[in-house]
Amino acid sequence: MSIPRIAPYPVPTSLPVQSRVNWQPDPARAVLLVHDLQEYFLDFYDRGDAPVAPMLDRVRALHDACDGAGVPVVYTAQPTAQTPRQRGLLQEWWGPGVTAATDRAAIAGSVAPRAHDTVLTKWRYSAFAMTDLHDRMRQWGRDQLLITGVYAHIGCMATALDAFMRDIQPFMVADALADFSAADHAMALDYVTQRCGVVLASQACIDALAAPALPTSLDALRAELARIIGIPAAQVGLDDNPLHLGLDSIRLMSLVERWSAAGAAIGFVDLAERERVSDWWALLEARREAMP
Ligand SMILES: O=C(O)C1=CC=C[C@H](O)[C@H]1O
Numbered sequence: 001m002s003i004p005r006i007a008p009y010p011v012p013t014s015l016p017v018q019s020r021v022n023w024q025p026d027p028a029r030a031v032l033l034v035h036d037l038q039e040y041f042l043d044f045y046d047r048g049d050a051p052v053a054p055m056l057d058r059v060r061a062l063h064d065a066c067d068g069a070g071v072p073v074v075y076t077a078q079p080t081a082q083t084p085r086q087r088g089l090l091q092e093w094w095g096p097g098v099t100a101a102t103d104r105a106a107i108a109g110s111v112a113p114r115a116h117d118t119v120l121t122k123w124r125y126s127a128f129a130m131t132d133l134h135d136r137m138r139q140w141g142r143d144q145l146l147i148t149g150v151y152a153h154i155g156c157m158a159t160a161l162d163a164f165m166r167d168i169q170p171f172m173v174a175d176a177l178a179d180f181s182a183a184d185h186a187m188a189l190d191y192v193t194q195r196c197g198v199v200l201a202s203q204a205c206i207d208a209l210a211a212p213a214l215p216t217s218l219d220a221l222r223a224e225l226a227r228i229i230g231i232p233a234a235q236v237g238l239d240d241n242p243l244h245l246g247l248d249s250i251r252l253m254s255l256v257e258r259w260s261a262a263g264a265a266i267g268f269v270d271l272a273e274r275e276r277v278s279d280w281w282a283l284l285e286a287r288r289e290a291m292p
Pocket residue numbers: 003078090094095096097098124125151154155
């Protein structure tokens with residue numbers, strides 16, 4: 001069985017109501033996933049119609065928002081060369097797929113990866129399967145995944161469920177996804193809302209990423225340091241030196257960039273010369289009060 005020809009359908013606008021969690025995309029925690037937007041998978045659509053045309057526009061807008069907020073962007077793409085062992089059950093289920101359309105394996109030009117993006121080779125429905133996506137997110141100190149691309153009820157939903165099981169908050173960006181049908185698309189959004197994550201519109205996601213993030217409490221500062229260092233928050237004590245806890249200069253610079261973008265006049269030396277978490281909090285409080 002190959003992929004069916006996909007009739008146009010409108011991008012979902014009425015989203016399922018979330019009642020279990022109040023997760024919000026955080027520019028300090030998020031990674032944008034652009035899932036399998038290869039020409040091969042888009043060729044089954046009428047590219048000039050919904051859902052693909054608006055979906056690609058919204059993926060581009062989200063990519064721009066992530067670039068502005070310092071949020072890493074990760075692409076997945078299946079390889080054209082897959083041994084039977086590598087392709088596994090996909091071969092029996094979907095046939096040769098992109099391996100028989102090697103000239104269509106490229107990621108769609110209108111949403112092509114940019115120089116600073118990460119492109120992972122994709123082997124199974126979930127973007128975590130047989131890739132180092134989780135390791136990379138750990139290294140970046142990030143635990144939210146903003147999911148866009150195709151197909152919503154297959155690889156995107158599988159990735160959302162897998163993220164949840166890895167304690168990564170999944171966000172399905174409803175109008176930056178496309179599927180086999182409106183019903184499949186809606187099913188994916190309903191499932192994620194009920195069982196593992198948050199569904200939101202691309203504009204709500206862009207607005208959340210644009211909200212500069214200064215820690216609003218000492219515990220929020222400890223939690224942010226813990227996430228970016230990759231240790232439990234309980235290990236970030238008020239008298240601990242963040243650099244001695246494992247915060248390296250690259251991550252320190254990313255904090256300076258993020259907090260400066262939020263309007264706090266904080267430089268690298270301001271933090272490096274302060275040796276306690278409590279001193280960092282006092283500095284953040286002082287700089288917040290001095291903000292216009
Ligand atoms: O051919 C394939 O590998 C696939 C077809 C349709 C959706 C699946 O996610 C993808 O693996």
